[in-house]
Amino acid sequence: MFPIRLTDRLDDGLTRVVPIGSSGPLSHVDGALGDEIAALGDRPDPLIVLRRPLSRPAKVLLADVRPGWRAAGAAIVRQAGDEPLQILVDEDVRDLAEGLWLGGYRYRDAREEPRTAPIDLVTTRPEVYARSLAQAQIAARATWLARDLTNTPSNLKIPDWFAEEISGASARRPGVEVRVHAGPGIERFGGLRAVGGGSKWRPCMVEMTWRPPGATTHVVLVGKGITFDSGGLSVKTREGMKRMKNDMAGAAAVAAATLAAADLGLRVRITALMPLAENAMSGSAFRPGDVITQYDGSTTETTNSDAEGRLVLADALGYAVEGLDPDVIVDLATLTGSQKVALGPEISALFTENDELAGALRAAGERAGEKMWRMPLPAEYRDLLRSDVADRHSSPTGGPGAVVAALFLRDFLGPYANRWAHVDMAAPAWSDTEEPATRRGATGWGTRTLLRYLSALDGGQ
Structure with missing residues (x-):
């Protein structure tokens, strides 16, 4: 810089x-x-x-x-x-x-x-602004990291590469630890294994932790990490596929925000979960109609292999609910095309049942220059996920796509549903034009919003 x-x-x-x-x-x-x-x-x-x-x-x-x-x-x-x-x-x-x-x-x-x-x-008054300048540098450096990770071509950015990059960045920060779940370590992650099963690159989940002394709040951040999304057997169009190196922008944002929180010394415990896989086509790829067992033991009928992100997020959310006991769970994902249809290229969709959490995230986004709009989670649309052969199916034909995807994820929160927020950032994660604070390509969207939110939990802005 x-x-x-x-x-x-x-x-x-x-x-x-x-x-x-x-x-x-x-x-x-x-x-x-x-x-x-x-x-x-x-x-x-x-x-x-x-x-x-x-x-x-x-x-x-x-x-x-x-x-x-x-x-x-x-x-x-x-x-x-x-x-x-x-x-x-x-x-x-x-x-x-x-x-x-x-x-x-x-x-x-x-x-x-x-x-x-x-x-x-x-x-x-240069002495007055020294802290503000330091905060700006940390936030910008984190955004640069998220952009770099997302802009990296997918022939380089296989899941193991991403895990190594994050492990290397974490090693330079005392107090940050990384654990990579892979091989037998993801046996229970049925969604992650199914999505990554068509690729020659093994799937994995990166778990990064920041446990500062004096922390009283535990936030779990979950980021979708599909290093390339072909759509699988439900193959995307040429236009739909060409930018799919950015389908791990959620994982990039939560990783960068966690590292920046450590750089700022925020007194907030953070666990960042990044399920990583390439959604490819081959004889071992999962099929529409397959039934998979998710981390929490429930079953999902995979009706569309291009609705893969929710499958890997569901496993990560199940892992968080079972063993991490968080106070707050926030997931970021480039999840649905309908987010752009509903809100355009610059505004992400925010889903949560918690009014206080919604207000805090939107306020953080405003301060960061990243916009969100709160969307509903109507219980009556839950019927759209009904399956005859499993606990649910992954993607209905028709209906409000972003809303139904959020309802799918909500299924895995159990008693933590009122502590959870989902941000669908499919469109704002990438820019085809030169915008005020972005260049063409990856925007690093969400990194600064998360950092502002975490800073507010520690009493700052």
Whole structure:
């Protein structure tokens, strides 16, 4: 990550960025420059370049912060390329710095050169914002990790590779432990074994734990980890399949958020569960109509092999309920196409019966710049999952797909149903366009929301 520094000194040799639309004082703006800004009037441009060849600094960027400091930061870093900058700021340092780092993200194996030039945040109170800058860096670094994991091509990103990456990252953080369940260790994980059975790469489940002293709340995070989804025997279309390296974005987000929580020293116990498999086609692939036994001993008729994510999540949820005794369970998954149909490309679907948990997650999402909309869990739709040969079937024909998938998962919570939230992030996990704080490709969606939520449990924001 390129360096961002706090300072109270201006350097006339660097490009200066002046925010407009800010309510805070900008004591470093000289009178002549202030007159030029005022003469512009109400300009909608996110970034305006003022070139002043006969005065210093020689170049001034005006950044409109009214849409938000995070979006402004992303616009600034893209406009500037790799030139050093000094940005005048007297508020919202965390959001601005997050935007700068998020907008400056480059996939680690891409051909485009990453930014290296430093950025100075010029403020009259650098000591006040030191903690905010540190928080921003940890959140942005976690989002970069989630994006890197998701952007990695699936010929590299087999389940064992993902497990090794997470194990390596955890080893650098005292207090974080990783256990990989594989082979005989997933004998009871019938959904995970079925989904991974068609691939030559073995499925596994990564269990990461953070147990800080003094923690009084135990949160279990579950992330769907399908490293590539062909649809199995219910094969996807070409268009539907080409981005399916991102079907493990939920696992990437919960892993990155847990590591970031450890970096922040949050006094919240976290167990992150990441069931990992490749959904492939072969003679050993599971079939529509098969009946599998899930971790909790119940049975599922697999009516569509492209509804595989709920099968692996169900096993992880059953594992959490049986042996972890959590206070809260939150799962993130790129689960259904109907989430995008209902809410579009930028808003995830939130399902929970717990009003307090819904409010806390939505508030965390707002602070992180990641939107969610709460959806219903109507009991009468449970009949859509009725099977004649098993306790349930995995995917009905017709009906509200995202809602029914959430109801399927709810079946595995038992007495913990009122402690659980499910987030369907199928569309927001990937972007086909350049958005304010994302680039084309994986967005790392959910990483910062989870981190803000966990921080709030520890009394912070």
